[in-house]
Amino acid sequence: MQKNILYIHNTSIDSKTANLTQVISMCNAFSEEGLSVKLLLPSNRHKKDEDFGIIKKHFSIGEQVCLESFKNPFKSYKVNKNFNFISLFFYLLKNKENKESIVFVRSVHYLLVSILLGYNTIYESHNFLVHQGNKYINNLLKWILKLSFKSKRALLFIGISENLSKYWIAQGIPAQQVLTAHDGFSPILYPNHVDKVNLKKQLGLGEGVFNVIYTGNIHLNRGVNYIIECAKRCPEMHFYIVGGPDHMIDFYNKQYQAGDFKNLFFRGQVKHQEAINYQLAADLLLGVWSKDVPTINYCSPLKLFEYMATGNPILAFDYPTIKEVISDNENGYLCKADDIDDMVIRLQKIKDDVNKLSVAIRAKKDAYDLYTWNKRVTQILNRLNV
Numbered sequence: 495m496q497k498n499i500l501y502i503h504n505t506s507i508d509s510k511t512a513n514l515t516q517v518i519s520m521c522n523a524f525s526e527e528g529l530s531v532k533l534l535l536p537s538n539r540h541k542k543d544e545d546f547g548i549i550k551k552h553f554s555i556g557e558q559v560c561l562e563s564f565k566n567p568f569k570s571y572k573v574n575k576n577f578n579f580i581s582l583f584f585y586l587l588k589n590k591e592n593k594e595s596i597v598f599v600r601s602v603h604y605l606l607v608s609i610l611l612g613y614n615t616i617y618e619s620h621n622f623l624v625h626q627g628n629k630y631i632n633n634l635l636k637w638i639l640k641l642s643f644k645s646k647r648a649l650l651f652i653g654i655s656e657n658l659s660k661y662w663i664a665q666g667i668p669a670q671q672v673l674t675a676h677d678g679f680s681p682i683l684y685p686n687h688v689d690k691v692n693l694k695k696q697l698g699l700g701e702g703v704f705n706v707i708y709t710g711n712i713h714l715n716r717g718v719n720y721i722i723e724c725a726k727r728c729p730e731m732h733f734y735i736v737g738g739p740d741h742m743i744d745f746y747n748k749q750y751q752a753g754d755f756k757n758l759f760f761r762g763q764v765k766h767q768e769a770i771n772y773q774l775a776a777d778l779l780l781g782v783w784s785k786d787v788p789t790i791n792y793c794s795p796l797k798l799f800e801y802m803a804t805g806n807p808i809l810a811f812d813y814p815t816i817k818e819v820i821s822d823n824e825n826g827y828l829c830k831a832d833d834i835d836d837m838v839i840r841l842q843k844i845k846d847d848v849n850k851l852s853v854a855i856r857a858k859k860d861a862y863d864l865y866t867w868n869k870r871v872t873q874i875l876n877r878l879n880v
Contacts, residue, residue: 496614497880498530500595502582502604504575505535513600513620515553515766516796519680520598522556523867527875530560532595534585536578537563554680579603586611596649596878602635602642609647616874617642618652621789622661640666650877654794655815661792673877676819678867679799683770693775700732700757704845707776709736709769710797712743712760717782717811720834722750725758727838731845736772738763773804778844781810781820785832791815802826802861807850809840819865823849825857 501524503517518533525531533555549555564585566574582604586592597608597615602624608615617639624639625632642648651672653659659674699705712718712735725733735758743760747753752760761772773779779801783790791814798819801808810816811831820826827844830836844850863869 496594496596497528498532498595499524499598500532500534500592500613501598502534502601502608503599504578504601504604516677517600518549518553518555518559519678519867520871521559522554522680523871525556525558526868527871529875529880530595531556531558532560532562532592534562534564534582536566536574536581538566538569576603579607583607583611586613602639605642605648606638609642609645612647614647614649615642616650616652616878617648618654619658619662620654620793622658622792623788626788636665643667643671650874652874655792656818657814658792673874675870675873676865677794677796677799678865678870679796679803679861681803681862681866683767684774684800684803688774690775693771697772697775699734699775704731704777705734705775706731706778706780706841707734707736707772708780708782709772709800710795712737712739712746714742715784715786717784718742718746719750720782720784720832720837721780722746722752722755722758723834724838724841725752725755727834728841729757731757731841733758734761734772734776735759736761736764736769770800773800773806776804776806778841778850779804779806779808781808781816782837783811783813783831794819799861799865802857802865805854805858807844807854808857809837809844811837819860820857823853825853825860827853 501517501521505514521531521533549561564581566578567581568574568577586607593613597613599605599608599615600618600620605615605617623632624635643651648671651662651667653662653672653674654677656674659672663669663672694701708721710716718735721733721735740762743762752758781795781798781801793815798810798816808820808826810820810826810828812828813831817828820828822828827840829840
C-alpha cells in the first residue's frame with residue numbers, strides 16, 4: 495500500500511473556517527505517522543509562496559506537509575466550488591508523480607476525478623447532503639458517489655459520526671467499506687497543567703463566581719439565544735460568549751437586549767489559541783446548537799473534543815451525534831436540545847455537583863485515548879493495513 499497522501503480539499507486558501515482547520519490537522523497527523531503528505535487547495539494566485547504564507551499565518555501546518563495549489567478557473571467562489579474539478583483534472587493529468595499517492599477527498603466532484611484518473615481514493619463525508627442548493631444536483635451527486643464506490647479504486651468511506659455512517663450505508667454504500675471516525679483535537683495546544691486563577695485574571699473573567707463559557711460561531715442557528723436566556727435566569731453565574739462574526743453581537747444586543755445583562759459578556763472573534771485559553775479557564779463549557787443547523791443529527795463538532803481536552807466540565811444539548819461522544823454524568827452532562835428550562839436546571843445542578851471534576855477528568859481521558867488527530871489517522875491506516 496502507498497505511503498503517500500495527497501489531500502485535496504475544495505476550500506480556498508484564504509479560508510479561516512473550521513473545516514480547513516480539520517484538514518490541516520489531519521495532514522499534520524498523517525505526516526507525524528510517517529507518511530509523505532501533500533495538501534492541494536484551489537487558489538486564485540499565481541505564486542505558491544504567497545499561498546503558503548497565508549496558510550502559515552492562520553494555521554499551524556507542519557514543516558513536513560507540502561502545500562500545492564491548482565488554479566481556480568473562474569472569479570466566482572460559487573462557480574469555482576462546483577466547477578474547479580475541471581482544473582483539478584488537468585492538474586492531476588499533468589503531475590503524474592502524484593500517482594504514487596492515496597488521494598483523500600471530501601468532495602464528490604474530486605472523488606469522481608480521482609477515480610477516473612485511476613487513483614486509490616479515500617472519501618470523507620461530513621453531511622447527508624452532497625449539494626445543499628439544489629435537490630436534483632444533490633441526487634445526481636449521490637448517484638455518482640454510490641457509483642464511485644463500485645470501483646476498486648475507492649478504498650474507504652469515512653463518516654464523521656455513527657449516525658452519518660448508518661445513513662450512507664442505508665443509501666447503498668457497502669458497509670464493509672465504511673469507517674466511522676469522529677473529529678478530534680491537537681494535544682499540543684492543550685497544556686497538562688493550567689494555573690486557572692492567573693488565566694482567569696489574564697482574560698478578565700469574574701473572580702469568585704461560576705464562569706460559563708461558549709466558544710465558537712455565533713450565527714443565529716448556534717443557540718446563542720439560549721445562553722442569553724440562561725444569563726437572565728442565572729444572575730449568580732457569569733456567561734462568556736467567545737466567537738464571531740462580530741456583527742452578530744450588535745444583533746443580539748438589539749434583538750435580545752443582551753447588553754443589559756451584567757453577567758453576560760461577548761468577547762468577539764479571537765485567535766484560536768486565545769479561544770483555547772478561555773476554554774481552559776472555564777468552570778463550565780457549553781455545547782449548544784439549534785435544530786436549524788442543517789447537519790445537527792450527523793455532525794462531529796470540533797469544539798466538543800477541544801472542550802473534552804481541557805479537563806473542565808461540559809454541558810451539551812443531547813443531539814444524536816453528541817450522545818455518541820458524551821454520556822450523561824459519566825464524561826459530561828446533557829440537557830434536552832432546544833429546551834431552555836432543562837438547560838437552566840442542569841446548569842444549577844452542575845454548579846453544585848461535587849462530582850463534576852471527576853466527570854471532567856473522565857472526559858479528558860477519553861479525549862486523549864480516543865479523539866486526537868493522530869488516533870484518528872491511526873484508525874484509518876489500520877483499516878487500510880498501511
